Amino acid sequence: MKIKKINLFVFSFLIIVIFLNSVSALNNISSYLYYDVSLNYSYGKIFLNSLNVVFSLNGLENSYNEDSNVYDAELKDFNGDVIWRESFSVPNLVIADFMNNETGELFRSEIITLNETEFNLFIPYKENAKEILISQNRTEVLRINVEGYSKNKENFFEEKEKIKENVENLNKNFNIKNLDTNYVLVFLILIVILIIFFIIFKNKKN
Numbered sequence: 001m002k003i004k005k006i007n008l009f010v011f012s013f014l015i016i017v018i019f020l021n022s023v024s025a026l027n028n029i030s031s032y033l034y035y036d037v038s039l040n041y042s043y044g045k046i047f048l049n050s051l052n053v054v055f056s057l058n059g060l061e062n063s064y065n066e067d068s069n070v071y072d073a074e075l076k077d078f079n080g081d082v083i084w085r086e087s088f089s090v091p092n093l094v095i096a097d098f099m100n101n102e103t104g105e106l107f108r109s110e111i112i113t114l115n116e117t118e119f120n121l122f123i124p125y126k127e128n129a130k131e132i133l134i135s136q137n138r139t140e141v142l143r144i145n146v147e148g149y150s151k152n153k154e155n156f157f158e159e160k161e162k163i164k165e166n167v168e169n170l171n172k173n174f175n176i177k178n179l180d181t182n183y184v185l186v187f188l189i190l191i192v193i194l195i196i197f198f199i200i201f202k203n204k205k206n
Contacts, residue, residue: 030125030127031124032055032056032057033053033054033055033124033125034053034054034055034056034060034122034123034124034125035051035052035053035075035121035122035123035124035125035132035146035149036051036052036053036054036120036122037051037120037121037122037123037132037144038050038051038052038118038119038120039118039119039120039121039142040116040117040118041069041090041092041116041117041118041119042115042116043115043116044069045141046071046090046134046141046142047142048142048144049118051144051146053125053149054122060122061122062086062088062121062122063088063089063090063091063119064087064088064089065089065091065093066089068089068090068091068092068093069089069090069092069136070087070088070089070136071087071088071089071090071134071135071136071141072085072086072087072088072134072135072136073085073086073087073088073121073123073132073133073134074132074133074134074135075123075124075126075129075131075132075133075146076129076130076131076132076133077126077128077129077130078128078130078147078150083126083128083129084123084124084126086123088121090117090119091117091119092113092114092115092117093111093112093113093114094111094112094114095109095110095111095112096109096110096111096112097109098110121134125149126150127150127151128150128151129146129147129149129150130145130146130147130150131143131144131145131146131147132144132146
């Protein structure tokens with residue numbers, strides 16, 4: 001019975017730790033944001049298809065093969081300083097399998113270089129970023145403006161106030177009260193503790 005009680009307390013402690021870590025991670029949500037840069041590669045040139053900001057808990061990695069088309073991607077702030085840099089390669093190498101039409105057996109495989117392909121480049125989101133610079137052998141290939149997603153853009157605070165005003169009006173119309181994050185956190189912790197005590201009480205009864 002004593003061992004069972006210890007196990008329950010250990011289990012309860014782990015639940016609380018995991019819960020608090022999850023809340024902390026969500027509070028720092030910007031560290032899980034990425035620029036999702038959709039690019040088109042065509043005969044040695046790179047063009048921009050689209051630009052978005054996406055969320056990922058697992059992290060997003062780019063393709064890299066030192067024997068393939070290698071490029072450098074840089075993220076610069078409004079002072080022109082590089083705040084992130086990484087090398088990546090265009091994923092235009094594919095393995096082609098050739099089958100014998102008569103027997104249906106594989107008789108040859110080879111690597112083929114595609115002249116055209118589309119791919120995505122993932123770059124960690126930064127609030128003070130102005131542009132993405134893609135280059136090859138120190139020669140600029142593509143420059144992408146990202147200040148529309150930045151807190152440094154001129155009308156950011158003006159737009160933020162408009163959003164805040166719209167939210168306040170919405171709350172008035174639907175009689176929604178704003179709850180402080182700390183109160184919500186305490187409330188959720190209390191629920192978890194109550195569930196834990198219920199489990200302990202149930203096990204004691206059995």
